[in-house]
Amino acid sequence: MDVIALDAPTDAQIRAWHEVLAAVHAADPAGDPAPHPDGTARLLLGADPGSRQRLWAVADGGRLVAVAALRLSGEPGTDRPGEIDVQVHPAHRRHGLGRRLLAAAAGGLRADGRSSVIAQVLAGTPAVPFLESHGFECVLTLRGMLLRLDDVPQERVTRLLAEAPAGYGLVRWRGVVPDEYAAALARAKHAMADLAEYEGTTWDAHRVRETAEAVAKRGDDLYTVAALHDGAIAGFTEIVVPHDAAGRAAQYDTAVVPEHRGRRIGIWSKAAMLAWLTETRPDVREIETDNSGDNAHMIAVNEELGFRTERESLEYQAPATALP
Ligand SMILES: CC(C)(COP(=O)(O)OP(=O)(O)OC[C@H]1O[C@@H](n2cnc3c(N)ncnc32)[C@H](O)[C@@H]1OP(=O)(O)O)[C@@H](O)C(=O)NCCC(=O)NCCS
Structure with missing residues (x-):
């Protein structure tokens, strides 16, 4: 299985990317609504103003089994941290795919002149040992809160x-x-x-x-x-x-x-x-x-x-x- 760069993802690749996100969500919903295909397409096609995005995936035939997005805000060479998100299909974990995608994104990070990267993950999930075994340290905790309007x-x-x-x-x-x-x-x-x-x-x-x-x-x-x-x-x-x-x-x-x-x-x-x-x-x-x-x-x-x-x-x- 190869790591491929998706600089201009096709519709089929966007659908395949979405399937990975949907499978990851199904395995660990954590209170979040399931991802929507339109939302995935927007995520992949439209970066925020003043920011760029690079994408990589691991392909198994026509399917994607793991994906990674690196968001680079500001001009190339600005020393703001990049933001990384790696998602591996639950059936393909612990085979080093996450590590390979992280290495690809690290290359993109260095090529853009950045000296650090951040990632936001849920406490108590495999992302924690994954990041901690790759040189990451926790710098901030965030409390996700929800208001149900019917309860107010x-x-x-x-x-x-x-x-x-x-x-x-x-x-x-x-x-x-x-x-x-x-x-x-x-x-x-x-x-x-x-x-x-x-x-x-x-x-x-x-x-x-x-x-x-x-x-x-x-x-x-x-x-x-x-x-x-x-x-x-x-x-x-x-x-x-x-x-x-x-x-x-x-x-x-x-x-x-x-x-x-x-x-x-x-x-x-x-x-x-x-x-x-x-x-x-x-x-x-x-x-x-x-x-x-x-x-x-x-x-x-x-x-x-x-x-x-x-x-x-x-x-x-x-x-x-x-x-x-
Ligand atoms: C976190 C995630 C990306 C890891 O992907 P992966 O392909 O399973 O990770 P790798 O096989 O490359 O693991 C590399 C190392 O990370 C550590 N690691 C990964 N998952 C682990 C787990 N569940 N428990 C303990 N250590 C773990 C291990 O040190 C592992 O090396 P080893 O298998 O030789 O022991 C995957 O679990 C995932 O997609 N989780 C949901 C999405 C998410 O939270 N993404 C993180 C955003 S950056």
């Missing part, structure tokens, strides 16, 4: 909304930020900087719009609620409803600018988001979110809203020199 009493949302901090007002928009708030939103996004792990570039109005346009290009819907104070955005929260969501939306950024913290602006904005979604998107039944394991404040806000912990993910990192 209407009175809770109404009460939280009524507890508006004095001097603040709410605005909301769907899709790209309206021009009047674009610069203010970019400034508020800086408030995320202390949480963002590998954020190299600064936020400006152009980048804010570009990120929202990328969501729209995928066919997904971005909803934003922001708290305003004297014309500035004090805090905001974003939800994305994927077009093939099957009822599950994803929490994107939530941030409160440092000088406005401690006034319950985060939970107030999130309650307003829940009320808005209930009104306009009755198809959304669940919201998922990942929080850094040491972000106790955001976890507490989410628990108060009704989010429950579903799984723990770990972020691993390795220097390129340690890879096979």
Whole structure:
């Protein structure tokens, strides 16, 4: 069985790739919805703006039995870590396929001038010994939480909304930020900087719009609620409803600018988001979110809203020199 590079995957290869993802998911569902063929196609064909992707697979005749994607954000030579994802069909594990794909991706990483790579995996799965035996170390824990909207009493949302901090007002928009708030939103996004792990570039109005346009290009819907104070955005929260969501939306950024913290602006904005979604998107039944394991404040806000912990993910990192 050979490792092949899929620089421009064909429809048949995308279907074969999807079969690997579906088999991996079936063996270990871990609370995530099953992958959808359209989602796999989008993943393989469209990289986010400012990022490139390289793909490899192990082929057995016409079938794929293992796949690997390496995401390279920024220009070639930027020293930001690459991101790797290796998936081996459950029937073909422990035969060294994961190691071979990792070696192929390591070559791609070095060729692009990167000095390290990260991978996000579920705690308690074979990925942990696999990565630890290849020079990776755990650098971050992430708590995956889920809110089932049916479990949220209407009175809770109404009460939280009524507890508006004095001097603040709410605005909301769907899709790209309206021009009047674009610069203010970019400034508020800086408030995320202390949480963002590998954020190299600064936020400006152009980048804010570009990120929202990328969501729209995928066919997904971005909803934003922001708290305003004297014309500035004090805090905001974003939800994305994927077009093939099957009822599950994803929490994107939530941030409160440092000088406005401690006034319950985060939970107030999130309650307003829940009320808005209930009104306009009755198809959304669940919201998922990942929080850094040491972000106790955001976890507490989410628990108060009704989010429950579903799984723990770990972020691993390795220097390129340690890879096979
Ligand atoms: C993690 C995964 C990619 C490993 O693939 P694989 O082809 O089985 O791994 P390899 O055969 O190349 O294993 C190489 C080494 O990793 C370690 N390893 C891999 N799986 C292991 C397991 N279940 N238990 C203990 N060690 C393991 C061993 O040291 C192994 O060497 P050995 O077999 O000589 O002892 C595979 O289990 C998988 O697809 N898991 C689900 C998706 C996932 O979590 N991907 C990780 C994202 S990077």
